[in-house]
Amino acid sequence: MPDRLLLPFGGSAPSAHQLGKAHLGGKGANLAEMAGIGLPVPPGFVIPTPLCALYYDAGGRLPDALKAKLAEGLAHIEALVGMEFGSATNPLLVSVRSGARVSMPGMMDTVLNLGLNDVTVEGLASRSANPRFAWDSYRRFIQMYSDVVLGLDHYLFEDALEIMKDDRGASLDTDLTAEDLKALVGQYQAIVLKTRGEEFPQDPLEQLEGAVAAVFGSWRSERAAVYRRLNDIPESWGTAVTVQAMVFGNMGETSATGVAFTRDPATGDRRIYGEYLINAQGEDVVAGIRTPHYLTLSAREAAGARGQSMEEAMPAVFAELAEMFERLETHYRDCQDIEFTVQEGKLWLLQTRSGKRTAKAALKMACDMVDEGLIEADEAVLRVDPAVLDQLLHPTLDPAAPRDIIAVGLPASPGAASGAIVLDSETAAERAGRGEDVILVRVETSPEDIAGMHAARGILTARGGMTSHAAVVARGMGRPCVSGAGGISIDMEARTLKIGSKSFREGEIVTLDGASGEVMLGRVATVEPELSGDFARLMGWADQHRRMKVRANAETPEDCRTAVRFGAEGVGLARTEHMFFGAERIVHVRAMILSADESGRRAALEKLLPAQRADFAEIFRIMEGRPVTIRLLDPPLHEFLPSREAEMAEVAEATGLALGAVRRRVAELHESNPMLGHRGCRLLITFPEITEMQARAIFEAALEAGGGVEPEIMVPLVATARELELVKSVIERTAAEVFAEKGKTIPYTIGTMIELPRAALRAGEIAEHAGFFSFGTNDLTQTTLGISRDDAARFLGAYVDAGIYPRDPFVSLDTDGVGELIGLAAERGRGTRAGLKLGICGEHGGDPATIQFCETQGLDYVSCSPWRVPIARLAAAQAALHKA
Structure with missing residues (x-):
């Protein structure tokens, strides 16, 4: 248990902000700091984050020692404001709020106006010339406390309020009189009694204990858990609780x-x-x-x-x-x-x-603050979250495209998105999970909508402003949002959206422009982003600070051009199998697979050679001398063959084989566990003619492209040094033949992908034959954890929620397990071959947390999707700055 269960702020209390956000939570630390520099902050106290863990360790109960200390915290506030908690004449009211070390807007619970009961409300009313606010505060408190602490549905109270407004002919809450609100308080208390079988609690200290416990309890609420999972916030951090004197904005026209x-x-x-x-x-x-x-x-x-x-x-x-x-x-x-x-x-x-x-705002603020002398350039680099750059790397609406505008709201979060109208978060998550683009349309969003908001491409609300829940959360997620579109209404029973006199069914396509607030019918054309101005400036600063190179996983001309445009310094993974699936090529691939002997395979491969050579030559030309790592054929052969009868018949006709022969070959190639089967170097050793064809295509293309091309040829799935030695000998023999035929040579490097635990453990031996290691973390994660990436979605969410893994290990590297193998392989590999080039080419290569790890291990480069290259560049710079 921490030495201090309560940390007061305000008045002459010593500032505790130096304890930091990890201990006080973000809210508590900032309140203590503001009070310490003399800003007008209502006094209060913080219950620090370690108490959250104690609350859960006690089975959801507040420690008795904390209960005993609450009176001391209240006495501190009472002395500064001149009011008394529970007083019948001059009552102190407090707010009880959560405060994690990082902002989680709306995800956890808050209770306002705590301390009101049937007696103190009269004292509060007597303090003001406008006693209406006391009864307004009391009815709000009953509703909020009943929802947050007692677990009652807040709609029970909303319905009572709406009936009261209808009876009084009031359009707004503010139109109700003090007597109306007093009657509403009685109705609210009757709802509590009927629903719970108990009176609404009248003891202010009991109320406080219940609210503190409820705030701690909300740390593990479903919405908070979803938000933490989406934002990589560890559950172990817990939340602090801030108790603060209430001040009132509802005391009339001067409030x-x-x-x-x-x-x-x-x-x-x-x-x-x-x-x-x-x-x-x-x-x-x-x-x-x-x-x-x-x-x-x-x-x-x-x-x-x-x-x-x-x-x-x-x-x-x-x-x-x-x-x-x-x-x-x-x-x-x-x-x-x-x-x-x-x-x-x-x-x-x-x-x-x-x-x-937004990402655009983050870049502008960082650059402007450097110009203003508020921060230095290196701090500007550290200040921008690499993940938000993703918002800038995708198309926006084409200003010249026709638009059928059906509604206009507030431009709450910029960007553009098209998708099917969905009217609740569950439907949004379900349809997005099937691969659909959806637009979540709500009257207003609440924290319970977090999963649907994340699943949606954009968010549209009928109510709310630029700082509403929908707007703030959408901006943080990078989702376009149009809020406060007052002309729309939603019929949940009919599942329709009504705008003026027109109705739109759930599922119809709309487009949002979060920059203008416009809502359009149908899809609207988009344009590519301009990566200049503040973006280019910040990336320039980042490139000055980073040590690791950033490459792209790319094998098509389009992907390679995108990679270069985004600043990639080479290709870290060109997957040659992706080049085999074109209609004019797959015929030859299948003929090679179905051939009964080596001569037949070589004849089919000879037909593939020109296409492979052209592919590589185009990549080399686009990359203009930047390093290009080409992985030889990796997947098992059955992936290139059809599985349906009609497709087998087409293959038989195209290859001139009998249908029965095709069926038999498909059956022969079937594997129970192909991920661990006849693939990678095993395939290349069994059929060395594949290696010969691909190596010849690479060398001939490199000679054709010229201009300092130095290909890096990667052998996949090695587990032993002998495997690499065998495949390497074929590549070297082929290189000698091509160079002799062409009368000229080029430098090249042969290396391997480390994606099996045995390869990592025996890296010292493998390095005797390798010029580089590229860590294939997709398969290395699967083989180390014994988890299929394709099937893990069924349970990994539960694993993360249970704290088994801090985050999805296929999204962010498991540094404790897989990371230890990488560190071991790097150490043993470089122990054998000093200066061994090391990189990472799995999808983790675009994850900022993984990039931080790669910096600590001294890797030379990371390789990721072309669209994540800027993210990786910034993350690599931040990793270097943190290490320094």
């Missing part, structure tokens, strides 16, 4: 609440960006329950929006807020996402954190 960013999180422009609501509490803005107003006059005018901006309605408070923004950004040297409340004209800051932003 307000809002959310703001110090810079535009969509574009990166240096301007105040945010929204507020007068006479409201924070959830009204964050959850999108009411459509908020802009903070600045310029933003309101640009949007042509109704309602006063905060700059107009509360000019003095706005000026103070703007000054706070400047102080916070200068202090933290980053764009801040700030929650604030104005209580009867006094400004309070409730939270600050680094603002989530």
